[in-house]
Amino acid sequence: MIKPWLRIALAGNANVGKSVIFNQLTSLNQIVGNWPGKTVERAEGTLFFKGYTIRIIDLPGIYSLSTFSMDEIVSRDYIAVEKPDIIINVVDASALERNLYFTLQLLELGASIVIDLNQIDFAAKKGIRIDVEKLSEALGVPVVPTVAITGSGINELLSTVITVTSGERKLKPLKVRYGKEIEKRVQAIEKLISTKLPQLCTVYPARWVAIKLLERDTDVAGKLKNYKNGKEILDYAEKLATELEKIHGEPSPVVIASERYGLANKIAKEVTAIEAPPRISLEQKLDAITTHKILGYPILTVAVVSMFALIFVGGNFLSAGLEFLFENLSMFIEWGLSTFLPRIVVDLINNGILAGVVAGITIALPYIVPFYIILALLEDSGYLPRAAFLMDNLMHKIGLHGKAFIPLMLGYGCSVPAALAAG
């Protein structure tokens, strides 16, 4: 029997380890490009599991499926229009409530999802224990705990996905319900859409469109404008949204977000047990010192000066070493070649080809390589965002964001890596 292709999309908040999961799943089988016509990165990979060929798309890390950014529009259009076989919703176990806010929106969009409860080790460190079974029951979809960094749970995650796509395990996704005032209006709009615009409902669930219209979503409103009956529905939704705003005194998306968060909070509370109160860890102490109002700045100065020193001392050393090596190589070539080649060819090789390569390697590379190593260290250690925290406002005054101070500093040495880093 030939097993079919599967299309899986990874979706979730930013900073939940989604890319790590993606790398674990696809290792080096990746193609990174852009979404057609958008400046949003699109990463795709293939993997083989139990005879299946699985195509995985890593959707951008987002907090919501609204239209705040291109990332969000790309994601929800992909989910609604392309309808992947399954969506793995990567959820940060240490920030369940915020992540569930996104999960609820995936459910509203009618997606088939499997929850990857990631970073359970980190959550445990913070004293947070999540009842996986209970969470799975509450959402009506499978929940698989993982630790992406070590790859633990990844196999079960894939097996679970297969049991769902093969129909062995049925999903009973939670129906997201709102309070009476919102629910009444959502259902009214939903009914109007189903009767007046059945064409649209083949792509987007009518209820989802109704919620989005009530939230004054401009992208969905734009889609409706293309239809003959669209105007009528839009006017109706507009009227109901205004009513809702009058009752609550807040913009309708805030009212709806509040309720959605209320539900996320309720579920998170039901399935979470807070164990021993977390002690103040070394990490927290370092965090407090490095972002301290006064102490932070000498630390920043030391960090920047040592970065300079490392790059330039190390760079000079490497540069001199390489230069010495190539000078000898050049002499050796001249001596070796001139015995049997005419002078002009030897010059071409030596002063033309070799000198050009040498210049590139000895001048730029010895500075760029240490720079990238140090930048990676700063990023991985988490110091960069702390430094950015200290520098943010000063950098904003000159029209840059806080993190831009690293390339700015580097620009004093060589503008090439500075431009690279700023880009």
Added chain:
Amino acid sequence: MQSGSRGSSKRRNPRGIKGVISLISLREGEKGVMAYAVGGFGLVRRLAEMGLTPSVEVKLLRKGPFHGPVQIEVRGVGLALGYDVASKVFVRPLKAKLDD
């Protein structure tokens, strides 16, 4: 602008609800309950999506120097808001508890 003075004329809460102050007027470590946010439709909506919805509990973790970013904890997650954005969020301060 002085960051320390509560209820200075510039911080006066636009909806005039009693006992409500701007988020940036909270002290580090102090908690508040969100009342509302002012600003454009997009900003208020975005804040709500990040979890800053009315009546949610907010803890101010720290304020960046020189009117830098304001770090808060909301719904169990740390969030850094720009000073200007933070000044548009209004909260009702909670009395400090012993566990803080």
